[in-house]
Amino acid sequence: MLSSSGSISPQGYDRFRKYLEKESGISLSDNKQYLVASRLGKLLEREKFTKIEELVAALERSGRVSKLREEVINAMTTNETLWFRDSHPFKILKELILPQMDKRPVRIWSAASSTGQEPYSISMILEEYKQLKPGALKPGEKIIATDICTNILQHAKQAEYDSLAIARGLSPDNQNRYFEKLSDSVWKVKPHISSRVEFKHLNLIDSFTTLGKFDVIFCRNVLIYFTAETKLDILKRMHASLNPGGYLFLGGSEALSGLSSMFDIVQCHPGIVYKAK
Template identity: 90%
Template sequence: MLSSSNTISPQGYDRFRKYLVKESGISLSDNKQYLVASRLGKLLEREKFVKIEELVDALERGGRTSKLREEVINAMTTNETLWFRDAHPFKILKDMILPQYDKRPLRIWSAASSTGQEPYSISMVLEAFKQSKPGKLKPGERIIATDICTNILKHAKQAEYDSLAIARGLTPDNQNRYFDKLSATTWKVKPSIASRVEFRHLNLIDSFSSLGKFDVIFCRNVLIYFTAEMKLDILKRMHASLNPGGYLFLGGSEALSGLSSMFEIVQCHPGIVYKAK
C-alpha cells in the first residue's frame, strides 16, 4: 500500500498535481510526495490502490460529482485558522468601513471560511458595532461564508468548538459575551451571532456570480495555494462581485499586483485593504 513518498513515482505525482489543480485550484510545488502520502494514505489503503496513478484513474472515471473526488479534495485542503486572525482587518472593518454603510444592508463574503472562525469573528464585530452605535447599520446585514471542503463546512455550521479551539485568538470577554457553554469542554456560538452567517460550498475556481454583490470580501491566506494565472482570474472576478467602493482583504503574505486599474491600496497603519475602483 502507499505509505511513503518513495512509493509515489515522479510521473504519478505529476499526474496527481495536474488533476488537483484542475479540479480545485490547489497547486502543489515540486517534491511534495510526502504530503500527498500522509494525507491520502488511509484513503488509498481503504480503496486498495497501490499507486497514485490508480487513484487518478478512478477520479477521472468518477467525474466532478463523485464521492471519491470530494474525499480527496477534503484531505488535501489546509484548514488552519483562529479567531480574529491578524487582528487589524477586524479593527479596520469596525473603525473605518462600518461607519460608511448606512444606506443598505451590509453584505460581507468570507471566502475560504474553514471551520467558521473568520465569519463568526466578523459577526461579532458587527454585533459590537451595532451595540456601540445603535441604528447606524441598516438591519438585515448578511455574511456569506464559503469553503471548498464539505467536511469543514458541516463543522462550521454546527458552530460548536472545544476549549482548545476557543482559546485560539478569543478573549475571555468575547468568549463569555458571544458563546453559550454546552459542557465543560464545549462552547456554541450564540444564535444572535450565528444567525447572520450563511455557509455555502464553493470552489473559487468556479463561478461565484450567483452569490451576488458584496460590500466587503475577506479572501485571506487562500490565494497562496493557487497558480498565478488562477489567482489573477479569481481577483478579477472578486472585483466584479464588489459594489463600487467595496473593500477586499487579503492575507498578510498575499499581495495584489497587476490590478491597479481595479483596486486602490488603502494604508491603515497597521494593515492595508484594497478598495474597488
C-alpha cells in the first residue's frame, strides 16, 4: 500500500498525472504525490499493485470503459459542495435572469453537480420565483445536472441527505418547505423539486452537444482543476451551448480570459455573471 509521498517515484507520479489529465482533464500540480497516495492507497492495496506505474499500465490496458478507470477517476475527483453556495449566483438567477426567461421553458445546466446540492438549490429558486410570479415562466423548465464521478451521481439521484449535509447552507425554512423527513437523521428532497432535475454522467473534456442548448450554465469551482488550454476549450464549447443572450456562472476564484468576443461581463454587486454575445 502507498502510504506516503515517498512511495511514489517522480517518474511514476508524472506518468499517472499525464494519464489522469488525458482521461479526465484534471491537472495535478507538482509534488502532489501525497494526495495520490492518500486517495488511491486502498485501491492499490486491493489490486496488489506495489507501484503507481503498475496501476497506470493496467488502466492503459483496460481502455476507457472499465471499472478500474471509473474507480480511479472517482477517487481523484474533489466533491466539495453545499446548498446555495456563495448565495449571490442564486440571487442573480432569481432577480436578474429569470424575469427575462418568458419566451420558452427555461433550461439550466449544472456542470460538475457533485452530490446534487447545486441543481436542487436551483430548482428551489425556480419554485420560489414561480410562486412569487405565477405564470411568468413557461411550463416545462428543466435542470440538467452532470458530473464525471459515477458514485457521486448515484447519491445525487437518490436526493437523500443526512443532517450534517442538510445543515450546510440550508435555512430551516427551506428545509421544512422542500424536504421530507425520512428518519431522525435523513431528509429527502420533495418530488416537485427533484423532478425538475435530470442527472447525467459527463466528462467535460468530452463533447456535450447532445445535452442541447441552455439559457443558463452553472460551471462553478471546477475549471480550477484544468489546464488553461483545457479551460479555454471548455468555455468556448459552453458558449456554443448557450442560447443567444444566455448566462454563464463561474466560481469566485475563476474568471474568463481571452473570451471578450464571446461574453459580456455583467456586474451585479455582489457577484458577476457572463452573458453570451
